[in-house]
Amino acid sequence: MFTSIKSKVILFYMVVLFVTLSLLGIFLYFSLSKIVYHSLDSSLLSRAKAIATLISTDRDETEFNFSDDVMWEYNSPKSNNFFQIRRFNGTTLEKAASLGNLELPFSAGEIGIAFKTILLGKKPVRLVNFPVPGERDPQNPATLNKQGIIVQCAVNMQDRLYLLKSYGIVLSSSVIFIIVISAAGGFLIAKKALTPIREISEKIDGISESNLSGRVSTESVPKELTVLASSFNRTFDRLEKAFTRQRQFAANASHELRTPLSVILSQSEILLRKERSAREYQNALSIISGAATIMSEIVQKLLALARLSTDTVELTPEAINLGELVRDSARLLRPLAEQKGVSIHMPSVAEAKIIGDRTALLELFSNLIENAIKYNVPGGKIDISFIGEAGYIVTEIRDTGIGIPAADLDKVFDRFYRAGKSHLKDRGGIGLGLSICREIVKLQGGRMQIESIEGEGTRVSVHLKADEHVG
Numbered sequence: 001m002f003t004s005i006k007s008k009v010i011l012f013y014m015v016v017l018f019v020t021l022s023l024l025g026i027f028l029y030f031s032l033s034k035i036v037y038h039s040l041d042s043s044l045l046s047r048a049k050a051i052a053t054l055i056s057t058d059r060d061e062t063e064f065n066f067s068d069d070v071m072w073e074y075n076s077p078k079s080n081n082f083f084q085i086r087r088f089n090g091t092t093l094e095k096a097a098s099l100g101n102l103e104l105p106f107s108a109g110e111i112g113i114a115f116k117t118i119l120l121g122k123k124p125v126r127l128v129n130f131p132v133p134g135e136r137d138p139q140n141p142a143t144l145n146k147q148g149i150i151v152q153c154a155v156n157m158q159d160r161l162y163l164l165k166s167y168g169i170v171l172s173s174s175v176i177f178i179i180v181i182s183a184a185g186g187f188l189i190a191k192k193a194l195t196p197i198r199e200i201s202e203k204i205d206g207i208s209e210s211n212l213s214g215r216v217s218t219e220s221v222p223k224e225l226t227v228l229a230s231s232f233n234r235t236f237d238r239l240e241k242a243f244t245r246q247r248q249f250a251a252n253a254s255h256e257l258r259t260p261l262s263v264i265l266s267q268s269e270i271l272l273r274k275e276r277s278a279r280e281y282q283n284a285l286s287i288i289s290g291a292a293t294i295m296s297e298i299v300q301k302l303l304a305l306a307r308l309s310t311d312t313v314e315l316t317p318e319a320i321n322l323g324e325l326v327r328d329s330a331r332l333l334r335p336l337a338e339q340k341g342v343s344i345h346m347p348s349v350a351e352a353k354i355i356g357d358r359t360a361l362l363e364l365f366s367n368l369i370e371n372a373i374k375y376n377v378p379g380g381k382i383d384i385s386f387i388g389e390a391g392y393i394v395t396e397i398r399d400t401g402i403g404i405p406a407a408d409l410d411k412v413f414d415r416f417y418r419a420g421k422s423h424l425k426d427r428g429g430i431g432l433g434l435s436i437c438r439e440i441v442k443l444q445g446g447r448m449q450i451e452s453i454e455g456e457g458t459r460v461s462v463h464l465k466a467d468e469h470v471g
């Protein structure tokens with residue numbers, strides 16, 4: 001029931017309000033009740049004292065000098081004022097006519113001033129016992145000069161109790177009224193405050209796969225929600241980019257395969273049109289074979305990429321001397337380097353031990369060294385070095401080649417992406433090498449970076465986790 005933010009906020013707010021107002025109400029009620037009792041008690045006490053002054057006692061007799069002026073208040077049976085005068089032992093000496101047959105309650109031994117609320121018949125009354133102590137004869141302390149008496153004075157307090165009760169009812173209904181009004185107000189405020197969230201979510205619902213370009217306007221939402229709106233927008237930016245890349249990838253793959261495929265088709269058609277000479281057959285077949293080789297290479301790389309980008313790929317980690325592994329990769333590419341007149345330099349001994357999958361790492365470094373040769377200039381140089389850095393071994397491959405335009409630098413890892421334009425076809429790449437490299441490095445728990453200055457050269461750094469168990 002209270003799962004929405006709105007109802008939780010309102011509930012919390014109502015509980016706080018209820019507790020605060022109830023405490024305030026209780027405080028006000030008790031303050032008033034204290035005032036009422038205090039005024040009642042002090043007037044009772046003055047009455048009791050007034051009555052006491054009208055009594056004269058000695059050892060044997062007690063005299064009451066009550067005048068009618070005083071007594072009229074106590075004489076009518078309908079009066080709300082009562083008194084009763086007793087000895088300390090409880091014997092009644094005199095009582096007001098207003099009491100009728102009733103007696104003010106008293107238990108012997110109560111000799112201090114005491115206030116009580118009691119029921120007299122059916123009426124609630126406030127009662128005070130006011131003791132007037134006896135006196136001993138100063139000449140003869142063994143004999144009593146004056147006997148002690150108790151003046152009991154009472155007043156009907158039905159009106160006051162009614163006042164207190166009404167006050168209590170007014171207070172509690174005010175609390176309930178305020179709570180209902182504030183709950184309604186709170187509901188409206190919460191509803192208004194949450195409207196922008198609903199609008200954002202409607203906007204987001206409207207953004208679909210086919211229309212990823214929609215964005216939540218950050219200007220029309222309240223300040224508190226702009227963070228949310230812009231983080232949605234960033235997520236959609238990323239999604240849109242990912243979708244575009246994916247679409248681009250599919251388009252590129254088809255495009256790359258279409259060229260050799262159309263070569264194969266047209267060559268076969270030409271061959272089949274009429275009888276050809278053995279030489280013509282040979283020429284055409286070698287063209288077909290060349291195109292098929294390209295297709296096979298593309299398909300192989302695509303498969304490798306697909307395998308590497310799923311989580312199910314199985315690697316066999318082993319301790320590897322990185323220096324030797326890189327040298328092996330370079331050795332395989334020596335013919336290509338010699339053909340281009342590019343020299344490769346690397347330290348003869350490198351204390352670079354890592355744990356990794358040998359086949360994947362050979363693929364990684366031969367791709368990187370192949371790029372450094374392919375995109376180099378005749379007579380160019382390649383420098384390879386290893387540096388230990390905070391638990392990682394950084395392999396740097398620097399070349400003196402043509403470099404990569406700054407605008408293309410973040411795209412070279414994209415599938416089928418080839419930087420620049422003019423140099424591409426003759427260097428024979430298909431643009432999958434770096435994508436494969438990045439997947440391999442990721443699987444090995446490392447990272448790679450590429451920096452380049454167009455026309456000067458390129459530096460690729462590969463961070464791989466060092467094997468810390470071996471020296």
Ligand SMILES: Nc1ncnc2c1ncn2[C@@H]1O[C@H](COP(=O)(O)OP(=O)(O)O)[C@@H](O)[C@H]1O
Nearest residue numbers: 371375403412418419429430431432433434458
């Ligand atoms: N060392 C390098 N020097 C200059 N350009 C490079 C280098 N390495 C990669 N590139 C650029 O990045 C693109 C992508 O590289 P890669 O994925 O290996 O594809 P391929 O080598 O098949 O073209 C290359 O086409 C090239 O433009």
Ligand SMILES: [Mg+2]
Nearest residue numbers: 371429433434
């Ligand atoms: Mg390459």
